[in-house]
Amino acid sequence: MAGETASTRPLAGERHRRRGAIQGRVPIGSGRLTIELVPETCWVSDIREVIPPSAWEHLRRRVDADARHRCEVCGQRGGEHDTECHEVWEYDEAQHTQRLKRMVALCHRCHQVMHIDRAGEAGAAHAALEHFAVVNGCGVGDAQRHRALALRRWRERSRHGWSLDLQALRSYGLDPDLLMHSR
Numbered sequence: 001m002a003g004e005t006a007s008t009r010p011l012a013g014e015r016h017r018r019r020g021a022i023q024g025r026v027p028i029g030s031g032r033l034t035i036e037l038v039p040e041t042c043w044v045s046d047i048r049e050v051i052p053p054s055a056w057e058h059l060r061r062r063v064d065a066d067a068r069h070r071c072e073v074c075g076q077r078g079g080e081h082d083t084e085c086h087e088v089w090e091y092d093e094a095q096h097t098q099r100l101k102r103m104v105a106l107c108h109r110c111h112q113v114m115h116i117d118r119a120g121e122a123g124a125a126h127a128a129l130e131h132f133a134v135v136n137g138c139g140v141g142d143a144q145r146h147r148a149l150a151l152r153r154w155r156e157r158s159r160h161g162w163s164l165d166l167q168a169l170r171s172y173g174l175d176p177d178l179l180m181h182s183r
């Protein structure tokens with residue numbers, strides 16, 4: 001957006017990340033905005049689609065409250081709700097297990113970067129790359145290279161099947177086994 005300046009937003013994020021580190025939160029990767037595409041051979045990309053709506057609402061509210069209603073990456077508020085709830089997955093390349101690491105609270109713009117593969121129009125994808133560059137303090141060219149790398153990793157990972165591990169939901173007071181069967 002034209003009204004937001006590149007100089008203020010990363011600083012807000014930086015401050016937020018430091019506070020997060022003190023609270024012992026698990027950082028996402030390097031602690032910056034990344035693009036991580038879920039392989040098309042995975043059973044689940046959105047937890048929202050496989051658990052009951054009431055459980056999703058519980059999860060979303062808890063993640064938002066834990067983050068004090070601010071984006072855990074850039075520190076901004078945003079969107080229809082204070083924050084949007086997103087899955088952080090890790091991939092065990094040896095066992096081919098897709099494991100939920102944690103949930104993360106994101107503003108709408110950071111969330112769009114994470115789902116850049118779903119950005120329908122070229123304009124939306126470009127806006128996402130620009131936001132990536134501002135938050136990470138890099139150029140749009142770096143953002144494009146990061147996206148290309150994510151796409152290459154996605155193609156590689158989409159060549160085989162993955163088993164699913166949602167045990168991390170227990171730390172939010174949800175039983176993954178019960179939830180998956182009650183949907």
Ligand SMILES: [Zn+2]
Nearest residue numbers: 071074107110
């Ligand atoms: Zn954000």
